[in-house]
Amino acid sequence: MAGKNITGTAPHKVAKLGVARTFQNLALFNGMSVLDNILLGRHIHMHPGVFRTAFYWWAARPEEVENRKIVEEVIEFLQLESIRYELVDGLPIGLKKRVELARALVAEPQMLILDEPMAGMNQEEKGYMSRFILDARDERGVSVLLIEHHMDVIIGICDRVLALNYGEMIASGIPKDVVKDPRVIEAYIGGSHG
Structure with missing residues (x-):
C-alpha cells in the first residue's frame, strides 16, 4: 500500500492500512442479521477493553454511537x-453481495478490492452493483481494484484494465482497447472472433 510491499502481512494489519475487500465466495455470517454483518466491518475502528466495558456509558458508548452512525449511512447508501x-x-445473492460490499465500505478504506462481485447475479443485479461501485469510487473517494470476468461490467465501469492469462499479463490499458487485443480474445473467448 502506498509503495510498500504488504505481501504476507496479517489481514487485520492490511485492513488498518486502509484496504478492504469482498470475496468471490460470500463470507457473510449466517445466523446474523444484515446489520450485525455490516457492523463487523467496523472492527478496526473499535477499541474494546475491560475498562471501556466496565464504564460503558462514559468510555465505550460514544464510540459505539459513532460506529453505528457510519453503518447506518452505508446502509442508506x-x-x-x-x-x-x-x-x-435467506437473502438472494444480489443482496448478499451488497451486504458484503457494505461491510467493506464501513471500514472506510482507501482501497477496495472486489473479487468477482457480479458472480451469480442476473443482469439487473449487475446493473445495481455496478452503480454502487461507481458511487463508492466517486462519492467516497475509494480506489477500486475489480477482479471480474464479465466483460460488459469491465467495459462499463473500469478506467484501466489488466488482462491476465494463467497469471501472465497479456494486455493492459483502457478497456475498449484491451478487449480488442488478439491475445485477450484468444484467452477469454477462445479464438479470433470478429
Missing part, C-alpha cells in the same frame, strides 16, 4: 434499509 434486521441466510 446501498439501499439496504428495508432488510437491515433480516438474517442474511
Whole structure:
C-alpha cells in the first residue's frame, strides 16, 4: 500500500492500512442479521477493553454511537434499509453481495478490492452493483481494484484494465482497447472472433 510491499502481512494489519475487500465466495455470517454483518466491518475502528466495558456509558458508548452512525449511512447508501434486521441466510445473492460490499465500505478504506462481485447475479443485479461501485469510487473517494470476468461490467465501469492469462499479463490499458487485443480474445473467448 502506498509503495510498500504488504505481501504476507496479517489481514487485520492490511485492513488498518486502509484496504478492504469482498470475496468471490460470500463470507457473510449466517445466523446474523444484515446489520450485525455490516457492523463487523467496523472492527478496526473499535477499541474494546475491560475498562471501556466496565464504564460503558462514559468510555465505550460514544464510540459505539459513532460506529453505528457510519453503518447506518452505508446502509442508506446501498439501499439496504428495508432488510437491515433480516438474517442474511435467506437473502438472494444480489443482496448478499451488497451486504458484503457494505461491510467493506464501513471500514472506510482507501482501497477496495472486489473479487468477482457480479458472480451469480442476473443482469439487473449487475446493473445495481455496478452503480454502487461507481458511487463508492466517486462519492467516497475509494480506489477500486475489480477482479471480474464479465466483460460488459469491465467495459462499463473500469478506467484501466489488466488482462491476465494463467497469471501472465497479456494486455493492459483502457478497456475498449484491451478487449480488442488478439491475445485477450484468444484467452477469454477462445479464438479470433470478429
